[in-house]
Structure formats: structure tokens, C-alpha cells
Amino acid sequence: MTLTSGATRFARIRARLETLPVAEGPQAWAYEFLLFGFKQGWACLFGGLMLVLLLATHLFYPADAALHRYDFLTLAALAIQGAMLVFRLESWREAKVIAAFHVIGTVMELFKTQAGSWIYPEASLLHIGAVPLFSGFMYAAVGSYIARIWRIFDFSFTHYPPVWATVLLAVAIYINFFAHHWLPDVRLALFAAAILLFGRSWAVFTPWRIPRRMPLLLGFFLVALFIWLAENIGTFANAWTYPDQRDGWHMVSLAKLGSWYLLMIISFVLVSLIHGIKRSPAQIR
Template sequence: MNDPTGATRFARIRAHLESVRVAAGPRAWAYEFLLFGFKQGWACLFGGLMLALLLATHLFYPAGAPLHRYDFLTLSAIAIQIAMLALRLESPREALVICAFHLIGTIMELFKTHAGSWVYPEASLLHIGPVPLFSGFMYAAVGSYIARVWRIFDFGFSRYPPAWTTVLLASAIYVNFFAHHWLPDVRIALFAAAILLFGRSWIWFTPWREPRRMPLLLGFFLVALFIWLAENIGTFANAWTYPSQRHGWEMVSLMKLGAWYLLMIISFVLVSLIHGIRRVDQIR
């Protein structure tokens, strides 16, 4: 297990909470559940703050403000990053992950907005083409969560496929996000490949004292589901809109859940290249 006395401020809080003595039985189960929720909330810190900003500015940002709302969101995201590093709420490695995801996400945004997949309806000065710079932080929030939750829960894996096969799958998924606009969409084949590669894989995580496990594919789905729910909040806040929402807000299509599932695999593989895979040889 990773040393809980690491560099971040959270590590000290984590060490204290994990040292609490609770009698076995329902109280211990309840404490472990609450500790699990606290750790998940901490891992979601950057994404949660960004989502709160989207909603708050949608509801309360002055219409005639001299600074565009999108630009305010961009500057706020940068300020959050600086504050988290300065207060040691985030490690430099996690900040590096955020920068990588911001770059990858912005490239995808430029292509997808040009293809008409979605639009940013408000004006901004801090933008590249039709894409406001805050949009890259939406992808960065996903990368931040995966990098943080990986460390916080001391991820381990059993029956994990060879790393080169996961990189190959992630690359194919990323290419398909672009290529399906001209070529046949092969996402069904990509789903099948994901099942073939990860179908026997388990992820081990430690909420408190005992390692727990779940199928890795189920873990991908649960995170993708929460991202889809967050996307509904983001579109409700008019941060971006899909063509189906042109005449008023409606729920994001469940088809997007599949897209997020595939994007989760890309995100997971990228973070695995930074953190490395800790293999658990025996299923306990």
C-alpha cells in the first residue's frame, strides 16, 4: 500500500481517518462507507468545483458583466489549479495529468465543434476558434479524478491485460472519435474489444482497512454514468449545447453514455501510463 504520509495535505487527513478504531459490525461498515464517500468526494474536488461554477454562473452571473462568463470560467479554473497546488491539495503529478487531458480534450473539442457535434453558444475572448479555453478543463476534471482516486484508494489489478494492448485499444477509440465522421463507426467493435481485453480484470481498492474488488468493466461504467449525469448538469447550465437542445434544454441522449464509456477507457489507460499498474497476483 502507498505511504499515507505523502506530500499532499489530504494524506495527513487520510492517515488520521484510517487510524480511527471502530468496533466490528454495523458501525465499522457504516464508517467504511462514509470514509469511501469522503475519499471519492476528495478525488472529485476539481471536477466538483468546476461543476459548481457552471451552475452558479448560469444562475447568478450578471448579463452585462465586462468579463464574459466563459472567460470567467477559464480564469476560475486556472485559479483553482494554482490554489490546489499551493495548498498542497494536489500533487504535481496530478497537475501534469490535468495538463495532458486539457490538451487532448481541446484537440477533440476543435474537431467536434467544427463537425457540428455541439456548440458553445456564448461569447468569449479566451478561446481557440469556436472553443472557449475552459472546455479543456472539463476533460481535465476527468483526468484529475482518475489520477487522484487511483492514489487515494491504492489501486491494484488482477488479470490485467498486457499494457501494449490497452494502449492500442485506447488509440483506436480516440481515432474513431474523429474517423467516424467519414468512415463507418466501429464503436461496437471497440466495445467488444474492451470486453475481450478487460472482461476478466478486477480492480482492487482500499476504502479503509480491507481491500475490496469489483470487475474493472463495471468500474468504467459507474464512472461513465456519473460523467453523463454531470454532462446533463453542464448542458442545463448552458456551458455547451447539443443540436437536440437548440430549442430548449432536454436530457442528454443515453447514446452519449456509450461515448463516455469509451472515453473512460482512454482516460484510464493514459493515467495507467503515469501511475503504472500494480498487479495483484491472487484473487483473495
């Protein structure tokens, strides 16, 4: 098997699925829905593998292992990332997105753990301060998903706001994640700004033969919801712990959805700067 055979095999499978003859009507709708799910799952490859690792190591990793569990997770994340590049399951452009997310996420982690927003309860050697290095890959998983889905579904947009305005909003959101510990939390104003900027924007994507569209704000919410669900898996796996979970695990507060929604906007804007914004005609089903 060559280094690119895995990617080539997937490309052939995907091409076959794209061209499969399916009768019009309910059968075609069902097939398009399944193909949409398949592509979504493929876009989530990095994040999905990380969640599997978190759960598997929580349940089965030996407590007396010479290598700390957190360090194993860091090395495993590096191996997954390297394999995706070697087998061309991810482009170098997408790797740049992931690297940016890793840096931005680690900086936030250093501050938030110092502020007591959450803790990493297990020991590790591969860490910066109180932050094990695998944590940056959790943010990178979000970046990987957005970058990959952008390409897989050939995103374009209607009524997209000026790029400079979206960058200003993303910077303001990022600053507020830090500043609200000393200054008033302005997230309500940030939500309002997001509605003003993206309220008329639609994402156009092609799951199969016909381009479809969705309000961009709704897309942000759906992805934020799935991240919140993944966060519940992560805290259940003791990858990190919130202060109110120290006496026992329970589901993460729904209020965290707001934080993830704002983080989604940062994530989306970062990816847009690398992929660029392709404008689309408004008449899309």
C-alpha cells in the first residue's frame, strides 16, 4: 500500500457515491440525507477519533502505566494529525488552520485554568503550566472540522458581511473571553453584533447534486450544540473538569452553549481567512 492509497480509495468511494443512480423522489431525498451524514462524519474524523481516545483511555488506560494518560493523548493526537497529512486526508492549508487553533486554544487554556474556570485533574509531563498539550488539539478538532467541511461541501455564501467586520467581531469575542474576569461581560452585545452582521447571511452547500442553503446563524448554533455534546463526553472521560463537577460528574450547563456559539464565530472567521469567501447567487433551494 502506498502512502496515498488510503486517500485514493476514499476518493473513489466518494466519487462512486456521488454518481450512484438513484430514482427521484423520496428515495433520492433519503439518499441525499445519508450522503450528507457520511460527509459530515468524514469532516469530523479528527474530532471523532479524539473523542474515542478520550473515552477509551478513561475506561481502559492502566492506572500504573509508565506514560501518563494525558501524555499518551498528546502523542496520539500528533500521530493522528501526522497520518492525516501523510495520507492526504487533510491538506496543508487545513493544517495551518489547525495550528492556528492550537495556539489560540492553548493561550485561552493557560488563562482559564489560572482563573479557575476548569482544571485538568491528572498528571502529565507534556504540559505548559497547568495545561496538558493535548488540550490544544481539542480546539484544533473544531478547526479541522470547519476547514474540512468547507471543502467537502464546497461552501459559498449569500449576503456575507464585510470580512473586516467579521474579524473585528472575532477579536472582540476573543478579548471578552479574558476581559470578563475583570470587566463587565459584554457577550449579550456580542450576540447582538453577530445577529446584525450575519442575520441575512446564508451558507450554500452541496451535499449531493443540488446546492442547498441554511441561515449561517443556524449553522453556528447546530455546530455549537454538537461541540457542547462532545464537551459532555470529554468531562465524563475526566479529560478536564469544571468546578461544579468536582463532587461527581453531571452534564455541562446549557449556558456553555453560548460560549461555544461565540467560539464558533471565531472559528468560522479564522477558516474564512484561509479559504476565502465565495459569493453565491441568492436563488438556491
